Amino acid sequence: MPMTVLNIEELLKKEHVFKQLSVAELVEHAIRNKEGVLAENGALSVETGKFTGRSPKDKFIVRDDSCEMHIDWGHVNQPMESDKFEQLLQKVLRYMNEADQLYYTEAAAGADTHFTLPVRVVTEYAWHNLFAKQLFLREYPTVAAFEPFTVVYAPHFKADPAVDGTNSETFIAMSFEHRIVLIGGTEYAGEIKKSIFSVMNYLLPQQEVLSMHCSANVGHGGDVALFFGLSGTGKTTLSADDSRQLIGDDEHGWSHDGVFNIEGGCYAKTVNLSREKEPQIFDAIRFGTVLENVVLDDARIPDYDDTSLTENTRAAYPITAIDNIAIPSRAGHPKTIVFLTADAYGVLPPISKLTKEQAMYHFLSGYTSKLAGTERGVTEPEATFSTCFGSPFLPLIPEKYATMLGELIDRHGVTVYLVNTGWTGGAYGTGSRMKLSYTRTMVNAAVNGLLADIPTEEHPIFGLHMPIEVPGVPTDLLNPVKVWADASVYEQQATALAQKFTQNFARFESATDAIKAAGPRV
Numbered sequence: 001m002p003m004t005v006l007n008i009e010e011l012l013k014k015e016h017v018f019k020q021l022s023v024a025e026l027v028e029h030a031i032r033n034k035e036g037v038l039a040e041n042g043a044l045s046v047e048t049g050k051f052t053g054r055s056p057k058d059k060f061i062v063r064d065d066s067c068e069m070h071i072d073w074g075h076v077n078q079p080m081e082s083d084k085f086e087q088l089l090q091k092v093l094r095y096m097n098e099a100d101q102l103y104y105t106e107a108a109a110g111a112d113t114h115f116t117l118p119v120r121v122v123t124e125y126a127w128h129n130l131f132a133k134q135l136f137l138r139e140y141p142t143v144a145a146f147e148p149f150t151v152v153y154a155p156h157f158k159a160d161p162a163v164d165g166t167n168s169e170t171f172i173a174m175s176f177e178h179r180i181v182l183i184g185g186t187e188y189a190g191e192i193k194k195s196i197f198s199v200m201n202y203l204l205p206q207q208e209v210l211s212m213h214c215s216a217n218v219g220h221g222g223d224v225a226l227f228f229g230l231s232g233t234g235k236t237t238l239s240a241d242d243s244r245q246l247i248g249d250d251e252h253g254w255s256h257d258g259v260f261n262i263e264g265g266c267y268a269k270t271v272n273l274s275r276e277k278e279p280q281i282f283d284a285i286r287f288g289t290v291l292e293n294v295v296l297d298d299a300r301i302p303d304y305d306d307t308s309l310t311e312n313t314r315a316a317y318p319i320t321a322i323d324n325i326a327i328p329s330r331a332g333h334p335k336t337i338v339f340l341t342a343d344a345y346g347v348l349p350p351i352s353k354l355t356k357e358q359a360m361y362h363f364l365s366g367y368t369s370k371l372a373g374t375e376r377g378v379t380e381p382e383a384t385f386s387t388c389f390g391s392p393f394l395p396l397i398p399e400k401y402a403t404m405l406g407e408l409i410d411r412h413g414v415t416v417y418l419v420n421t422g423w424t425g426g427a428y429g430t431g432s433r434m435k436l437s438y439t440r441t442m443v444n445a446a447v448n449g450l451l452a453d454i455p456t457e458e459h460p461i462f463g464l465h466m467p468i469e470v471p472g473v474p475t476d477l478l479n480p481v482k483v484w485a486d487a488s489v490y491e492q493q494a495t496a497l498a499q500k501f502t503q504n505f506a507r508f509e510s511a512t513d514a515i516k517a518a519g520p521r522v
Contacts, residue, residue, distance in 0.1 A: 006093040008122065008150055008180070017102045021126075023133060023288040026103070029126035033101075036127055040301045042287035043315070045294060046127050051186040052293050052310035054194060055170050056392050058185070060085075062175035070202070072397040084165035085175055085182070091164075092182055095157045096124065103129035107136035108144070109196050111329040112260035115209055115253055116141045118148035119196055128153050131189040131290050134316050136196070137264035145207070149179045149199055151192055157184040174198065189292065189316070193267060194393055197251050200262055202395040210254040210404040213390030215239035216247040216261070218331040224259055225447045226252070228389040229340030230368045231312075234421045236268050237436070238340070238443050240280040245326040248319065254334070254408060261329035266322070270294055270313045273304040277436060284321035291315055333412040336447050339389070342422035344369035346431040347494045349480050350473075351442040352418050352464035353456060357518035359416040360406045363388055364398055364508055364515075365501060369422065383497065385504045399510055417446045418464060425483040427493060441472040461494045462520045498522045 011017070021029065027044050030036050036046035060080035061071055071077050096102055103123050110116040118141055121132040132151070158169035166173075170185030172195055181195040197213075204211040214228040215235045224247070229235040236249045248261030249268065268281045270291070275282040285291065285302075292314040295306035304313065319325055339362055341348060354362065366386040387398040394401060409416065421439050425431035445451050456465035457479065466478055476482040484490040498520035505511075505519055 006090060006097060008093070008152065011093055011096055011102075011122070012104060014097065014102075016100065017104050017122075019104045020106065021103065021129070023130065026126050026130040026133065027288065029103070030130065033126055035125055037296070037300065039291060039294075039296055040299060041285055043285050043289035043291045043302075044127060044130065045291045045296055045300070045302070047293055047309065048187040048189070051170070051188040053188060053312045054190055054392070055172070055186055055188070057167055058170040059172040059392070060166070060174065061395060062173060062177065064175070064177040067176045067202070071395050076391055077395055080165055080173055082177070085173055085178070088159065088164045088171070088173065089178070089180065089182060092152060092154050092157055092184060095154055096122065096152065099124055105129050105133050106140035107132060107264070108139060108141055109136055109200055109262050110145075110253065110260065111137060111262070111264075112253065112255060112257070113141065114145055115204060115207060115255065115260070116144045117146045117196070117200060117203065118144050120148055120150040121153070121192065122150065123153040124155060125153075125187075127290060128155070128189050128192065130288075131316050132192055134288065134290065134318050135193050135263055135265040135267060146203055147179055149181065149196065151181045151183065151195060153183045153192060155184065155187045159185060176202065189290070190267065190314070193263070197262065198393045198395060200251070200253070201393055204253050205396060205400055205404065208256070210401065210408060211262070212252045212254060213250065213388065213393060214252055215249045216252050216259050216331070216334075217241060217244040218247055218326055219244050219447070222332055223336070223447070224331045224334040225336045225338065226259070226334050227338045227340060228363070230366065230384070230386050230389055231269065233340035233342045233368055234439065235340055236266065236281065237278055238338070238440065240278065240322065241444070242280070242324065244447075245324050246319065246322050247326045247329050247331055258330065258332040259334060261319070263319070264329075265316060265318045268315050270302075270304050270315050271307060271311050280322050281315070284317045285315050286317070286321065289315055289317040289321070334414050337409070337414055337416045338443060338446065339363070339416065339418045341368045341418065341420055343367075343420045344422050344428040345383075345493055345497050346423035346425060346427045346484070347480060347490070347497045348418065348420040348422070348462065349459060349464055349466045350420050350424065350434055350438065350477060351446065351470065352459065352466045353451070354416040354418055354464070355518065356406060356409050356416070357514045358463070359409060360402050360515045361505070361518040362418055363405055364402050364511065365505060366391065367501065383500045399508065415446075415452070419443060424477060424480060426485070438473050438477065442470050445470050461491075461498050463518070495522065
């Protein structure tokens with residue numbers, strides 16, 4: 001006898017589905033279900049099991065006629081055949097149908113109503129639903145630019161790789177035809193956020209809107225700044241500035257009208273968090289916040305310095321928990337763009353100005369470095385290149401996003417800076433981490449236009465234009481070779497890093513000669 005075919009609408013009619021619960025109700029359910037505990041500061045503290053970060057090798061896009069010709073298929077965008085997805089969908093829906101309780105919320109992505117995506121989230125855990133409520137926009141649109149996407153999250157359902165076409169028991173499978181994201185085999189809630197970001201990275205460029213993995217803020221004069229950077233480079237920290245209003249901390253669109261936040265919340269790293277260094281983030285963590293994998297002491301006070309569970313400790317809270325935010329989360333066109341990199345080789349200058357071609361080169365490169373001890377098997381710094389500072393979330397070819405960025409830089413006369421928040425005076429283990437106070441001073445000077453008329457000198461290998469002075473920053477710090485004990489050792493290290501850049505960029509065969517020439521000289 002054939003199995004009953006289920007759909008999401010039928011599932012949502014079941015009595016065991018709790019719909020549109022408030023933040024307080026979701027916290028109550030999570031505690032009652034023993035999913036987490038309340039921390040001393042009122043946040044819900046949870047642990048995500050063996051997965052304390054995303055699982056990129058388990059992410060798939062369903063291959064169908066609607067997207068076949070658009071997706072940049074490969075190890076990032078792995079294909080899943082339609083029949084395998086439909087089979088897996090039925091298995092997950094049957095599993096969810098038998099669950100003790102489910103949670104459902106309606107939200108949205110895209111603060112510009114011309115480009116809003118309705119988002120529906122069905123979860124097995126109450127805290128996953130709370131996470132979605134805090135991270136997405138709260139208001140579900142009655143009229144929207146795109147048809148809704150539904151996230152179905154079953155953390156304890158495990159796929160059978162031999163039958164389901166997955167690489168493991170874990171899966172994040174996205175279907176543009178069915179407009180569904182299936183997540184299973186992992187408890188890490190970041191998969192919810194990043195799957196919808198990937199959807200927007202597919203939809204927005206088709207509407208001539210550049211989707212960006214960046215934070216954004218705006219000054220009192222309407223001057224907008226964007227901050228691109230991979231995890232750990234300071235994107236959230238540096239965009240949270242008391243003198244400027246926060247538009248958003250991680251995901252944005254750039255349309256003909258200006259910049260808008262894709263999200264309604266913040267997903268901040270909390271490792272080594274303190275009120276002294278990051279007061280806005282510290283004070284935003286309160287009742288309703290989800291703390292992931294943060295160790296609590298006996299009094300349930302968070303110990304942000306304890307990384308025994310993971311270095312990727314996180315806090316998810318609504319953007320309204322930050323005092324000085326832009327309402328609504330929109331602003332005009334950027335005046336300044338800052339690319340952030342944590343260079344563990346101690347080679348790159350703390351700040352340098354880029355030409356448009358250099359900006360496109362470094363955007364396509366998306367460089368930072370992994371540190372020893374942060375991942376199993378990493379014993380010394382490793383150069384990491386993530387295209388457009390967000391490679392895992394880009395369904396289209398990278399050149400599409402880079403070309404759009406270059407056109408927007410030209411059209412709006414944007415100044416672009418590369419800022420190294422990593423090491424100086426030597427590589428990791430020898431040199432020291434750039435002082436956050438100096439980095440803030442340099443970034444503020446760039447964003448406020450104070451570097452516009454300051455002369456620069458050119459880096460001999462990377463060709464970067466380094467300001468000869470920045471008020472409030474030691475002059476010698478601005479040229480990295482001057483703070484190394486041995487200039488010849490610095491040159492060797494810089495040449496080695498430049499070769500890594502060149503080797504990585506060789507894959508961008510369609511880049512123009514001008515962009516290729518904007519890279520380091522090896």
